Amino acid sequence: xxxxxDFWEKLKSISVMIASIFVPLAxxxxxxxxxxxxxxxxxxxxxxxxxxxxxxxxxxxxxSNMRGWAVDLINSYSEIKIDEQTxxxxxxxxx
Numbered sequence: 001x002x003x004x005x006d007f008w009e010k011l012k013s014i015s016v017m018i019a020s021i022f023v024p025l026a027x028x029x030x031x032x033x034x035x036x037x038x039x040x041x042x043x044x045x046x047x048x049x050x051x052x053x054x055x056x057x058x059x060x061x062x063x064s065n066m067r068g069w070a071v072d073l074i075n076s077y078s079e080i081k082i083d084e085q086t087x088x089x090x091x092x093x094x095x
Contacts, residue, residue: 055095
C-alpha cells in the first residue's frame with residue numbers, strides 16, 4: 001500500500017514539474033504570437049493608408065503603375081475585392 005502512495009506522490013511531483021515548465025512556455029509562445037499578429041495588422045493598416053493617399057492624388061501618366069499598385073494593395077488586404085471596372089476608374093480619377 002505504501003508503494004502505491006509513493007508512486008502517486010512521485011507522479012504528482014513529476015506532473016507539477018512538467019506543468020511548471022510548459023505553462024510559462026505556452027504563455028510566452030502565445031504572447032509572442034499575439035504580438036506578431038498585432039504588429040502585422042498595424043503594418044497592413046499603414047500600407048492601406050499609403051495606398052489611399054496615393055489614390056487621392058490626381059492621376060498622371062508617370063504615376064499609373066503606382067496607382068495600379070495602390071489598388072492591388074487595397075485588394076490584397078480587403079475581404080471585398082475591387083472589381084475591374086472600379087479598378088479602371090481609380091486608375092483614371094482621384095478618390
